[in-house]
Amino acid sequence: xxxxxxxxxxxxxxxxxxxxxxxxxxxxxxxxxxxxxxxxxxxxxxxxxxxxxxxxxxxxxxxxxxxxxxxxxxxxxxxxxxxxxxxxxxxxxxxxxxxxxxxxxxxxxxxxxxxxxxxxxxxxxxxxxxxxxxxxxxxxxxxxxxxxxxxxxxxxxxxxxxxxxxxxxxxxxxxxxxxxxxxxxxxxxxxxxxxxxxxxxxxxxxxxxxxxxxxxxxxxxxxxxxxxxxxxxxxxxxxxxxxxxxxxxxxxxxxxxxxxxxxxxxxxxxxxxxxxxxxxxxxxxxxxxxxxxxxxxxxxxxxxxxxxxxxxxxxxxxxxxxxxxxxxxxxxxxxxxxxxxxxxxxxxxx
Amino acid sequence: xxxxxxxxxxxxxxxxxxxxxxxxxxxxxxxxxxxxxxxxxxxxxxxxxxxxxxxxxxxxxxxxxxxxxxxxxxxxxxxxxxxxxxxxxxxxxxxxxxxxxxxxxxxxxxxxxxxxxxxxxxxxxxxxxxxxxxxxxxxxxxxxxxxxxxxxxxxxxxxxxxxxxxxxxxxxxxxxxxxxxxxxxxxxxxxxxxxxxxxxxxxxxxxxxxx
Numbered sequence: 001x002x003x004x005x006x007x008x009x010x011x012x013x014x015x016x017x018x019x020x021x022x023x024x025x026x027x028x029x030x031x032x033x034x035x036x037x038x039x040x041x042x043x044x045x046x047x048x049x050x051x052x053x054x055x056x057x058x059x060x061x062x063x064x065x066x067x068x069x070x071x072x073x074x075x076x077x078x079x080x081x082x083x084x085x086x087x088x089x090x091x092x093x094x095x096x097x098x099x100x101x102x103x104x105x106x107x108x109x110x111x112x113x114x115x116x117x118x119x120x121x122x123x124x125x126x127x128x129x130x131x132x133x134x135x136x137x138x139x140x141x142x143x144x145x146x147x148x149x150x151x152x153x154x155x156x157x158x159x160x161x162x163x164x165x166x167x168x169x170x171x172x173x174x175x176x177x178x179x180x181x182x183x184x185x186x187x188x189x190x191x192x193x194x195x196x197x198x199x200x201x202x203x204x205x206x207x208x209x210x211x212x213x214x215x216x217x218x219x220x221x222x223x224x225x226x227x228x229x230x231x232x233x234x235x236x237x238x239x240x241x242x243x244x245x246x247x248x249x250x251x252x253x254x255x256x257x258x259x260x261x262x263x264x265x266x267x268x269x270x271x272x273x274x275x276x277x278x279x280x281x282x283x284x285x286x287x288x289x290x291x292x293x294x295x296x297x298x299x300x301x302x303x304x305x306x307x308x309x310x311x312x313x314x315x316x317x318x319x320x321x322x323x324x325x326x327x328x329x330x331x332x333x334x335x336x337x338x339x340x341x342x343x344x345x346x347x348x349x350x
Numbered sequence: 351x352x353x354x355x356x357x358x359x360x361x362x363x364x365x366x367x368x369x370x371x372x373x374x375x376x377x378x379x380x381x382x383x384x385x386x387x388x389x390x391x392x393x394x395x396x397x398x399x400x401x402x403x404x405x406x407x408x409x410x411x412x413x414x415x416x417x418x419x420x421x422x423x424x425x426x427x428x429x430x431x432x433x434x435x436x437x438x439x440x441x442x443x444x445x446x447x448x449x450x451x452x453x454x455x456x457x458x459x460x461x462x463x464x465x466x467x468x469x470x471x472x473x474x475x476x477x478x479x480x481x482x483x484x485x486x487x488x489x490x491x492x493x494x495x496x497x498x499x500x501x502x503x504x505x506x507x508x509x510x511x512x513x514x515x516x517x518x519x520x521x522x523x524x525x526x527x528x529x530x531x532x533x534x535x536x537x538x539x540x541x542x543x544x545x546x547x548x549x550x551x552x553x554x555x556x557x558x559x560x561x
Contacts, residue, residue, distance in 0.1 A: 122510065145511040146511070147508070149506050150503065162509070169514040171512055171514045172509060172510070175507050175509075177507075182505065184484065185505075189480060192473050192476050192477045195469065196477055203466075204465060204470070208508070208510075210469075211510055213472055213473060213476065216476045216480075220480070223483075224475065282474075
């Protein structure tokens with residue numbers, strides 16, 4: 001093997017062509033494995049695909065993609081993805097099973113070719129005896145329905161869980177590897193982390209990604225609904241404080257102050273330890289910070305310097321009213337951000 | 351974020367923005383000539399209507415009538431008139447229309463990436479929710495009502511049901527194409543074997559006829 005690596009490019013190509021059917025016992029590795037593990041280059045990968053070297057998993061369940069990702073050379077994976085039509089149609093189900101561990105890395109490649117690869121990760125489910133896969137069903141407003149199952153077999157039990165009788169022409173596909181959707185799992189959390197900043201918009205249209213987001217959203221939306229309700233209550237409370245005589249009631253003022261402390265503490269806990277990474281890139285967190293700082297300053301300023309009985313042209317009173325106006329502007333702006341949690345105001349299905 | 355903003359500001363003043371202005375000035379040369387002829391033409395009408403007094407003023411007022419400038423009488427000196435023409439072309443026509451085209455461009459870009467930008471936002475919200483639930487155990491996503499009632503399994507094969515017209519892009523190569531290939535191969539094999547049979551039968555018939 002060492003001699004092979006020291007050959008000139010012509011000699012190397014000739015030897016590769018001759019060795020394309022090599023299969024090493026007992027590791028079950030082939031030329032694709034050897035090249036991606038020892039000399040991972042674009043030329044080597046192209047040569048393997050051109051010569052029809054089979055994309056296989058070895059006895060340890062390691063595929064050429066695993067080798068490429070272990071070298072952190074995601075651009076080489078893009079070459080395989082760009083030629084997905086030649087590589088993946090003949091890949092066995094057992095090989096697809098091994099992609100469970102590298103799913104995050106596959107998304108990390110972040111090119112439009114990832115969609116080619118993802119399309120091969122879905123196929124028709126295996127059937128159970130003579131139980132047919134339904135062709136017609138009832139589709140609710142959400143265009144994606146999904147179900148997690150322990151096997152790829154479309155059993156009557158799986159069918160009755162999410163396919164309701166109806167007249168709409170449908171298609172049912174099953175993922176070819178297991179997906180770990182536990183909230184903090186490497187796959188789920190890793191993919192969500194990546195999806196925040198992917199550059200290729202095509203990836204978001206992939207059915208797998210859509211379903212992954214939808215699945216997570218169904219678990220998390222209640223947190224956001226609760227947050228929206230609480231914030232609207234706070235906003236109404238503050239509007240009443242700013243525009244009525246309630247700002248003369250000391251207890252009400254203290255209540256606003258305390259609620260504001262709670263918001264500030266929550267925000268600080270949420271952002272704690274990742275200030276540089278996330279805080280500066282999160283516009284809403286920045287808006288919230290300005291809001292709670294301003295509310296503290298305004299209320300303290302009011303207690304110290306403002307006399308509400310003073311004439312209208314009193315500079316302190318004017319400054320106080322100006323600050324209140326600015327806070328209301330920020331609160332209104334922040335309230336508008338909660339539109340994104342309702343499906344009527346969101347383009348992405350939920 | 352700040353370095354990105356500085357970079358954009360520098361680009362605004364140094365790079366493509368000035369290039370756009372230069373290109374626009376080049377492109378509107380023929381338009382300016384045509385507008386100039388039209389202004390002189392209409393200015394002549396006003397000049398004749400006004401007993402042929404103050405030709406330059408007639409032209410100036412026609413120009414102002416077109417672009418809606420409200421210039422004070424005190425500024426009607428020849429030098430300020432030239433500046434005013436330049437300013438109204440630059441500010442009222444070019445820059446104002448440029449901002450409209452920039453806005454249209456931004457709008458088109460956002461519309462084009464509407465789904466992906468919405469998905470990015472959703473992914474960010476989910477990421478944040480998981481972070482929350484890690485810090486506050488009572489908000490643990492596994493304990494939400496929806497999950498408890500409908501779904502318990504968290505690792506497995508995902509079955510996806512979609513409308514048939516939306517699923518053209520998935521599984522097309524893995525399923526039907528392979529089946530068709532296998533079918534055409536078996537058809538070829540069958541036709542081959544039928545031909546062989548025909549030849550054999552022919553030979554047998556020939557042998558029988560000789561007997």
